[in-house]
Amino acid sequence: MGPTATGKTDAAAAIAERLNGEIISVDSSLVYRGMNIGTAKPEPAFLARHPHHLVDIRAPQDTYSVAEFHRDCTALIDQIVARGKVPVLAGGTHFYFNALEQGLAELPAADSDLRDEISADAVSHGWAALHEKLAALDPASAQRIDPHDAQRIQRALEIVLLSGKPVAEHNVQKKAALSRPMLKIALVFSDRAELHARIEQRFDSMIEQGLQGEIEGLLNSGVAVDAPAMKMIGYRQMLEFLAGDATLDQARGKSIAATRQLAKRQLTWLRNQSNVLWWVDCGLKQKKFDQLLHYVQQFLR
Numbered sequence: 001m002g003p004t005a006t007g008k009t010d011a012a013a014a015i016a017e018r019l020n021g022e023i024i025s026v027d028s029s030l031v032y033r034g035m036n037i038g039t040a041k042p043e044p045a046f047l048a049r050h051p052h053h054l055v056d057i058r059a060p061q062d063t064y065s066v067a068e069f070h071r072d073c074t075a076l077i078d079q080i081v082a083r084g085k086v087p088v089l090a091g092g093t094h095f096y097f098n099a100l101e102q103g104l105a106e107l108p109a110a111d112s113d114l115r116d117e118i119s120a121d122a123v124s125h126g127w128a129a130l131h132e133k134l135a136a137l138d139p140a141s142a143q144r145i146d147p148h149d150a151q152r153i154q155r156a157l158e159i160v161l162l163s164g165k166p167v168a169e170h171n172v173q174k175k176a177a178l179s180r181p182m183l184k185i186a187l188v189f190s191d192r193a194e195l196h197a198r199i200e201q202r203f204d205s206m207i208e209q210g211l212q213g214e215i216e217g218l219l220n221s222g223v224a225v226d227a228p229a230m231k232m233i234g235y236r237q238m239l240e241f242l243a244g245d246a247t248l249d250q251a252r253g254k255s256i257a258a259t260r261q262l263a264k265r266q267l268t269w270l271r272n273q274s275n276v277l278w279w280v281d282c283g284l285k286q287k288k289f290d291q292l293l294h295y296v297q298q299f300l301r
Contacts, residue, residue, distance in 0.1 A: 001026075001270060002187035003263035004092055005198040007284050009042055011187060012090035013050040014289040015296055019088075022080045024073055025054045026091030029232050031064045032056070034218060037211045038234040040202060060218055060229040063110060065155075070099045074178060081180075086300065094269040103177040105170040108162040110155075118154050119226050127153055138166040146265070148258070150231045183299045184276045185292070187284060188267070194285075199259045203234065203252065211238060233258045 002008055016023050025031075029039040033056045047055065053076050058064045073089075073096070080087045089097075122130055127150045134157055135142035141156045159167050189195045215238050223230065225239055234255045241251035270276060283289050 001090075001094075001097065001184060001276070002092065003195060003266040003270075004259060005040075005195060005202055005263070006187040006189065007287060008090045008092065008187055009046075010287045011185075011284075011289050011292060012088050013046070015293060016050060016086070016088045018293050019086050019296065019300065020084075021086035021088040022076075022083075023050060023052045024076055024080075024087055024089045025052045026069075026073070026089050026093055026096045028064065028069075028093045028096065029229075030055045030091075031058045032060050032229045033058065034221075035060055035214070035229055035232075035235070037206050037209045037214045038232065038238075040206070060223045061227045063228050065110065066095055066099050067104060067107065069096050070104045073100060077178070077180065092266055094266060100178045101182075105167075107159055107167075107170050110158060111162055114158055114161060115154065118157055122150065122154075123226065130154075130157060133157065134160070137161075138168075141167045146261070150236075151228055183296060184273065185296075186270045186276050186278050188270075188278060188280050189284065190280050195263060196260060199263065200256050203255050203259065206234065207248075207252065212242070215239065215242065233262060 012023050015021055027039075029035070030041055030052070031054060032039070035041070041055070042050070042052070054069070054072060057072075077087045089100075091097075118130065128147055131142060131145070131147040131153050134145070134153055137160045138156060141160070145152045145156060147153075156167055159165075159170065163170070189198075211234065215235060218230075219225070219242075230236060230239060237246070237251040237255040237258065240246040240254075241248050246254070277295070279292060282291055
């Protein structure tokens with residue numbers, strides 16, 4: 001686990017390779033096919049050498065819910081263990097990890113008509129207005145959801161409007177939490193400036209690799225501007241640039257700022273977790289994970 005741009009993918013690959021493991025992606029952005037540059041998806045050659053489960057399993061116009069992740073991930077863990085291998089979970093989507101550790105509330109299924117209605121409201125009035133609407137209907141959910149997190153605002157509104165109950169009330173009945181023992185490792189840098197520099201470098205690299213062309217290709221293939229996947233950081237800011245609502249430099253600045261905010265939320269979430277091994281700096285810049293591997297081996301004995 002850990003904030004974005006700390007080297008989780010390389011660490012997971014090293015562990016899986018050395019310890020006869022299989023990697024399960026815990027990243028809500030990597031599920032989408034054709035969205036490679038803006039999600040910092042590993043290169044095809046890397047994925048060929050280090051296969052990842054739950055990568056490229058959805059079209060960009062489709063959704064992938066936390067309930068679907070819970071179902072798919074728990075099944076994969078059982079299958080990997082049955083093959084005599086070690087499941088290595090890697091990613092920064094904390095509500096996916098929450099679902100595994102704490103169980104998952106039984107929530108109403110997505111309703112496409114209601115989702116279209118909410119999206120239309122967002123186009124007309126903006127997501128900030130919908131966040132205010134959520135605050136009136138479900139203050140607790142609005143308090144924990146960032147006003148700019150369109151996907152989570154949309155889903156929370158769906159749940160409240162479909163069921164007539166706040167999201168928290170659905171936590172009474174849950175799908176079972178994962179019962180297997182887990183070693184939770186948070187990869188972090190002690191110097192926040194290092195993390196910020198890596199975030200900035202990575203986004204600049206995305207621009208150089210052709211993020212604009214990737215997005216234009218998605219739009220030309222029929223992916224809607226308001227598709228769930230297009231609300232991800234980097235994509236939504238570049239869409240503003242393509243629409244003429246921002247300069248490229250402004251889109252870059254907004255993307256980097258949003259990614260920093262994401263990293264801050266990820267760190268806040270990690271600090272509130274129990275039994276987390278904080279792996280600070282050691283080998284992260286150099287991508288050398290011998291000490292980390294030794295620690296994981298001791299856990300598995």
